[in-house]
Amino acid sequence: MTNINDIARLAGVAKSTVSRYLNGGVVGEETRLKLDNIIKETGYTPNAFAQSLKAKRTNIVGAIVPRLDSFAASQILIGIDEELRAENYQLLISNTSQTIEREIESIYTLAKQKAAGIILLATEVTPAHLEAFKKINIPVILMGQQADNIHSVIHDDYGAAYEMGKYILSKGHKKVAYLGVTERDISVGIKRKEGFKKAMEEHGSCEVRYYETGFKLEAALAKASEVIETYRPSIIVCATDNIAMGTLKAANLLKVKVPTELSITGFGGYEVTTIIHPTLTTVKLYFKEAGQHAAKGIMKLIKEEIIPPVTVSKFKIIEGESVDRK
Template sequence: MRQVTINDIAKLAGVAKSTVSRYLNGGSVGQVTREKIERVIQETNYEPNQFAQSLKSKQTKMIGVIVPRLDSYAASRTMMGIDERLTERGYQMLVVNTAQQTEREIEQLYNLAKQKVAGIIWLGTTVTARHLSAIEAIQIPVLLIGQEHASVHSLVYPDFDAAYALGKQFMDWGHRKVIYVGVEAYDIAVGQTRRDGFLKAFNEAGADVKTYTTTFKIDDAIPIGAQIGREQAASLVVCATDNIALGVLKGLANSGKAVPNDVSVSGFGGYDFTEVLHPSLTTVHLPYRRTGAKAADMILHLLTGDVIAMKTFTNFEIKLRESVDILN
């Protein structure tokens, strides 16, 4: 027989999961709500797991932040926004790095809970069943940034819409031979959703598209740029991130190709320094710092039992600069 979970209790009682968690951890819950939860617990013979019970002592005014890489521009700007807003609200940020390792992400969910953090903001790359089991076990609010899952409150970048809008602009400018340089599909937002937005725009225009796959590291994109430069197979190279675009630009330069005279290049992310490159990089600007501040607000709302949407989108801004040529 399947074990009853906190999600089951919440659905049967008609309340939020965070409300059940607050009740189980001795927090303030209204009398009517308390009676609903207690009735469901009795009817289902629900027994809180031992790990969650060990966390019932008073939590700190600390918010854990799980990041995949400390050297990531996006992560650092997001953390700045989180830290500024939490400081304003009297909370502190505790950052842990997972080096893009799924096992370490799962471990850190448990470790942060053991350190009595009040909530966790998780800059994720993928969501597995084991992640969900950990979130269920620790019974404290978790907010996911950059990825989404129906069971986890998520703050999501509009990757598909932004990629489609930028891709359509390139098609309007007459580009039909395109190379797309992306990342592995394990990263749902960048490796799948962002890619799909670009490909939809390209396919609608009947463009000839060739794809390459690389990592998030600049160094790994340099040989791809050099190969493209040698082959001269496209008028436009579209990159899934600004870092990839920087590597491609370097590789093209190494092969003697000029941007945008010989081939155009675009990125995605909107890192500040891409505006002062020569040529300046056409890209999508994502508001990392504002997203961090928004994430801090959302996790604090969850701590007080406020109802918020399971999925919230940020915004984006297309930056049309010198690195992409207009062909028509």
């Protein structure tokens, strides 16, 4: 394989001259033409990562994700990567395994690696996050959460949950359970719950109980089993598709028929919800498009262009087979 030393030898110039040429520095016209021809003839491709580390501003954008085994995260990353590649930017992913300390550490690490910008798929935003954003002094976009003076790409969690509330009411359900998550997560834990609660309050003539579980299927399975046995709702509205699938599993284990004895809804629009039985009625969020919005936004911020403080992604209610009319 041809390397920078080979290019320098063939051109009869110093390695530093080739490096300067590759990084857009000034070289003589004769030398530039000679290097142009040699690089074309040899098919030499510079190491973009190594190049970028030498530059004051790299072509690298860091994405910090809470977990890699998430459908939402994978789709968002695909959207980010496609947009960045189209503009000759590279994506560097940092997985934090849902650990706040590792999130903060990743922010500082990416800054030390001279990332041009950071996209953070945040589950919550703490004072430590805000302090880190101020210290690193490079563009940051939050995905899924909002914070003062930080650009964000969010889903319309409140509006989507409100519409789901109206949808299940239109199906005649009057004994309702809502299975949500911790309110430390503003978007999923608070906004979805508040949007749903608003729809219930406007109707006023149904019984609703609110419960909390974890994001993982196992936690949802345990909590949903408890809710089904103690409350016997006609429908369980779940804050995520993962929780909905845990609830469906609980119903199957308890021999409760879905949807005739218990209806279930989700939130997210994961691909798996279209192949399980019964297929899941859910709110489809456009994760890939949201990732594209974030990538376009971070590139504009890197170029010191103005973008809206908040970009809201679209949603759509997808009717599956998991909701019965009462």
